[in-house]
Amino acid sequence: MNGENLDPQDLQQMRQIEELKRQLLSKTLSKEAFERLGRIRSVNQQLAGQVELYLIQIYQTGKIKEKIGDEKMKEILRLLTQKKDFRIKRV
Numbered sequence: 001m002n003g004e005n006l007d008p009q010d011l012q013q014m015r016q017i018e019e020l021k022r023q024l025l026s027k028t029l030s031k032e033a034f035e036r037l038g039r040i041r042s043v044n045q046q047l048a049g050q051v052e053l054y055l056i057q058i059y060q061t062g063k064i065k066e067k068i069g070d071e072k073m074k075e076i077l078r079l080l081t082q083k084k085d086f087r088i089k090r091v
Contacts, residue, residue, distance in 0.1 A: 033067075033073035040077070047080065054080065
């Protein structure tokens with residue numbers, strides 16, 4: 001998002017949302033997992049966004065019982081990046 005056509009109120013609201021998201025992620029991720037997410041964001045913003053959305057969703061449903069470590073973050077990344085293989089059979 002480039003923010004060129006947004007009014008100051010929209011920009012402020014977007015900043016608040018990003019800050020809340022950052023606070024939630026820092027609360028639910030270990031230091032290593034949070035750093036990994038930051039490195040992913042610098043390389044692939046779309047994937048980082050998917051991971052953030054996934055983490056927020058599982059947090060909201062109460063499925064996060066403890067901080068997510070680096071190994072669990074790797075598992076989540078594998079889950080979100082695996083290619084779906086499907087075939088269409090004609091009869």
